[in-house]
Amino acid sequence: MATLVAPVPRGIQPERFFLTTSIAMAAVVLAGFSLQFAMGRSSFGAPPIVHVHAVVFMGWVAIYVLQNVFVATQSMALHRRLGWIAAGWALAMVVMGCVVTVRMVRAGNAPFFFTPVHFLIFNPLSVFTFAALTAAAIAKRRQTEWHRRLHYCGMAVLLEPAFGRLLPMPLLIPYAYETTFLAVLIFPLLGILRDVRQRGSVHPGFAWGTSLVLGSALLTQAITYSPVGTAIYRVVAAGSPGASVAPDVYPPFPGTPLITGRHASM
Known part of the structure; x- marks a missing residue:
């Protein structure tokens, strides 16, 4: 996305790549959440948050x-x-992404195809990565080629939940996170390929943006599978039903249909 950019000089036709891929990304999100609703896994009775x-x-x-x-x-x-x-909207996304994740973990409602600690770590790290890319894009708003590529990578990070609703997540255990992350990488790789074909080299905006996306995944894994991840989980879940859940063990398959936000206490 381009947010705070300098005017594009007249006579220069903006590249259609970013418009086309923005529509494709929106289609992934709509498809994922529409499938969730069609399968009965989304409920309008979910808590207001x-x-x-x-x-x-x-x-x-x-x-x-x-x-x-x-x-x-x-x-x-x-x-x-x-x-x-x-x-300002991006700030609201960071807050809501973290708040909902913490509430789900404290309620003991982490999706069963992730370990609770993995879910607690990767969800906030994803929105933090989005925020970092968005902030960098705003800082580079007068350098359009940087700006649009950093926003593009930031948007790609947000596609993980949508891909998670399109992929057969229970069948992907214990690699559900890794698989959805690889799906997310499709868009940055498309951008890199487009740069190589059109420019003859990768623009540093895509190089840095994709590197940050990859770095967030590596950091997620490093924290999740270390004592630091367990310690974070214990602090977040303290005094809640989530405290009785083993942070590094996959929850049992639900005995009833999985409905997003099914517990009002979340």
């Missing part, structure tokens, strides 16, 4: 697509105005 989380994250998808549409149509005034809103 789950709905707020959904509105905030879906809102970002809409913002991302709109910003690319504005660039493609040279509507830069609208692009800049929405950009200031997007900057």
Whole structure:
């Protein structure tokens, strides 16, 4: 997404790659969550905070697509105005991503295809990585080629939950996280391939953005499978039902249909 960018000089046609891929990313999100609803795994009876989380994250998808549409149509005034809103919206996403994850862990409701500690670590790290890429993109707003690539990588990070709803996650245990992460990498790799074909080399925006995405996955694994991850889990879950859950053991398969946000106490 482009948020706070300098005007694009007239006569320069913005690349269609970013518009096309923004629509493709939105399609992945819509497909994933539509499948979740069609399979009966989503409920409008979920706690209010789950709905707020959904509105905030879906809102970002809409913002991302709109910003690319504005660039493609040279509507830069609208692009800049929405950009200031997007900057604040990104902060809301970090807050909601962390809050909902912590509440799920404390309620003992981590998805059964992840160990609870893995879920607790990778979800916040994903939104922190998104925030870092978004902040870097805003800082580079006057360097359009950097700006759009950093936002692109930031958006790609957010696709993991959508891919997780499209993939047969129970069948992927114990590699559910690794598989969804590889799916996320499809978009950064497409960007790199596009750069190589069109420019003859990879723009540093994609090099740095993809490196940060990879680094977040490596850090996730390093923390999860170390005493640090267990210690974090114990602190977060203390005094809650989640404290009685083994942090590094996969929860049992649910005996009833899995419904997102099924416990009001979450």
